[in-house]
Amino acid sequence: MRVSMSSFRELRMIGQEILREQRIADADVDAWYLLAYVFGISRTEFLLREKECVPEEGKLRYLELIQKRAEHVPLQYITGSQEFMGMDFIVSSDVLIPRQDTELLVEEVLAVCKGKKVLDMCTGSGCIIISLAKLSKLIKATGADISDGALSIAKKNSIKLEAKVEFIKSDLFEQITERFDVIVSNPPYIPTKDIETLMPEVRKHEPTNALDGSEDGLLFYRRIAAEAASYLTKGGYLFLEIGFNQGNEVREILQKEGFTHIDIKKDLSGKDRIVSARSFH
Structure with missing residues (x-):
């Protein structure tokens, strides 16, 4: 050289x-x-x-x-930052790098969350719940994650961006004790066998526990769908980011658990990306 x-x-x-x-x-x-x-x-x-x-x-x-x-260390991990929803978020190898596709998830939630209590499950860097807290008037904003490293980054982002968000260490709903008007999540959804096919920046450097959705990629959707209604107010909203080929399967999972008003939104490339539903339990 x-x-x-x-x-x-x-x-x-x-x-x-x-x-x-x-x-x-x-x-x-x-x-x-x-x-x-x-x-x-x-x-x-x-x-x-x-x-x-x-x-x-x-x-x-x-x-x-x-x-x-x-x-093949991602540029964002080298510089320690990634822009998302017009804001600069701190990132490290403890969290997934925020993607543009996830901005669509935030935009969908923004349409219904004003004046409501919102829970972001599998919060990671906190980019979803912090963006919602900054861009809408929420009664309460809460982010939950099982990873200490992710929660540390999320808390740093909330301080940096001056967003009032409570963060809870929880294995999904394990430590959640109240109901919310909106639950939003971008959970791990890549089938285990597909992890090795990802580009090295993702495969070698992004946290596997934030990528691996088990054998079929649907484990977290099943767990969230089975428990979410107990933590939603009547008529509450559930928003999920999904893999491009998971729309029909996630719809069926939600239907089985009694969710209604199920809708699938496509991303800018025309692929299924966001599933929304409501619970009237």
Whole structure:
């Protein structure tokens, strides 16, 4: 690897070359983002300073992070942040990286949650419940997760984004003691056998316990559907993010547990993504 470069432009080119050699998707984009992250410069500043000599300490730091990305560590885990619903969330390997698809889930809940009590089950980074708390007037916002690491990140995000959210350590509803008007969840839903087929950024670095939905990927939908009605107010809403091919199966699970008004929403690519239902138990 050539390290004798002296300018911002040359350093960026070396970063691109290293990432391309390791077949990193969006190598050029990631090389730029890491440059901006290390040196705190905008694209305009880069264009004005691209021939400037790079400080040695910054050069070494940049190459260190480029090497991490070359090993398929997700960019978001390297920078420690991911944008979601227009807000900057802290992320680490303890939580899934928030995805654009999940913004659709938040938007669906926003349509009905004003003035209500909302529970986010399997909260992870807290991106769902914090976004809801920030973008709507909730009576109460609660996030639950079994992972201490995830809850730590979620609490940091609530402090950073000044969102009033209560977080509870719970194996699904185990420690939940009250009823909510809305329960929302993006649970693990990938079939165990499919984990090994995922891109290395996901397979090797994102938390398996937040991905693995058991043999058929439906374990958590069965558990949530079986228990949720006991924690919903009469007529309360349940919103679930699902895998692209799980819509009909999740619908059947909810119907079996007595849920009504079941609706499936598609994502921007036209694939089933959100299931909503109501409980009148």
